[in-house]
Amino acid sequence: MEALKAELKGKIVEVLNLEDISVDEINDNDPLFGDGLGLDSIDALELIVLLDKDYGIKLTDPKEGKTIFESIETMAAYITANRTK
Amino acid sequence: MQKEVYITQTNCITPLGLDSFSNYNAVLEGQSGIQLHKSNLMQEPFYASIISNEVIDVAFSKISESKEFTKLEKMFILALEPMVSKEDITSKTAFILSTTKGNIEALANTDNTIEDAQLGTLAKKVSAFFGFKTQPIIVSNACVSGVLAIAIAKRMIQTGLYDDAYVVAGDAISEFVLSGFNSFQAMSSEPCKPYDKERTGVTLGEATAAVYITSNQNKVNKESFKVIGDGAVNDANHISGPSRTGEGLFRSINSALKEANLEANKIDYISAHGTATMYNDEMEAIAFNRHGLQNVPVNSLKGYYGHTLGASGLLETVLSIESANNNKLIVSKGYTNCGVTQPINIISETKQHEIKYFLKTASGFGGCNTAVLFEKMN
């Protein structure tokens, strides 16, 4: 799962235009929303698109996003369990 | 003293009718333009309020043989046509067109050039049809555009640059907008339920509406409405979510009341925005409560027309004028149980109610808000 986590960090920085943040600065368990990376509601929607586009996962209930996108760790775990690509 | 400015004519083109009177009667009967559609516009069937192309073509053929107009352009022309033939157009007559996306579907066809999607192209075509003499003023300010356009007309007449104005607002259903709202998870899978506990998002719609606005007292009659105050204040909070305290809407209403020199408790009816998203409806309830407006009868008309984007503020004002002229409240369609944390007085049955002053509000992406106050001349 380490490779996936590294891959996710890279994708998040790119897809969400986090220009000032380098991949090394993102820790696996840092909160992505709120205080940590400071992502907002539009970023959450973009991550839902990312799950679909890159991993073939369609979230049926977007509210699930709250727990899935808590951190890189939780994202990687969810993707590993549910990916179709 | 600022010049006094009045709406003396209205019209609208929607799935419920091709004039204000038909629309008002249809709405009183509880009819809705919202239907389930299966088309290549979306991958799954979706609810929306769409006008039949044939209805538009038949109506348009009565006023012109021309084949060069898009559906939306025909709708704009049809909305204006009955009122433009009645009044003279001078070099001090403003032409104000409100739209969010105009002919955006032109982008989907690679035979088109970018000019076909420009809002200026659309406005010029509509203007040329009627022979307006002034440069079109296009208001493109998200979903407040339709009601903001009324404020713009009033403000520009008060500058002295214009004596009167034709204001038309419209937007069409498109894959572009449907897919976008879908990507925001903002579309309801059922017809929208503004302010309701079970609301799950918007239903989109298409329409055009038009009003004639003048400072000429001789044109005022007892069905005219004076535009007595306005405000268009930004939340300065987030580009796609409204302020949790309803700050921008609160200040917009405040600005309108102050200008009108009117106490909030004089407002007889509120035609609110009510898109049926969790956040918008909640924000409005908070803003209305902050002004002590929680007991004023309020509705959203989006249960009848869907969210018509750039048309909504003007279309809903036109219906509110019918409502006020008849002193009859229109039910807020789609509402059953209160789903906002602060109480507001949602209209749940048609009944007689004296309406002298009404408030129209709107909010939109970019944190914008607009509030306009109207006074019946009767």
Next chain:
Amino acid sequence: MEQNYKIAQHCVIENNKVFLNGVEEFSSADEQFPDFIKAAYKIFKSNYPKFFKMDNLSKLSFLAVDLILKELDLNEEDNDIAVVFANKSASLDTDVKYQSSIANKGEYFPSPAVFVYTLPNICVGEISIKHHLKSENAFFVFDAFNAEFMYNYAVNLLESKKTDKVLCGWVEFFEENYKAVVYLVQNNGTLEHNIKTINTIYNK
């Protein structure tokens, strides 16, 4: 109608050059817009990470306004400066990008982060958020810069006391053709607020 207002600051961004009050503050001849505006953002130390999420129109508008408002003593919570912007192409530059994300039904991934910028007034929203401008705002579309309209509309806002400062701007962007002319109207300043001066600023 009183017409005693002044233009306190003006900023022009065009041809990869940035001018504040007529003085060239930055230029970068060879680059495409995204690199140019990023370099300008860094030079002027705007320090606002959300800048990188913005579309071209918003980045252009943001920078022009930032340079002007840096000169003012704004507070952290609540400022009353109206924003009245206009352009010719609305949000078409971003609209075209969004359209390409839905053009291919096989690769159909509409982006909410792109879609949100398919409205021209979003650039005004971004400016309002950064500078806490809880004030009047509007976005218009004209075929060409319309000094007469901007002048009259700004004066109306000031005369009706809906605000005491107005940021007026023409912010046009379509596929590497861009021009931003933003100026601040208020009670005091060096230039007269009239149609002639406004056109001079635009045409220089």
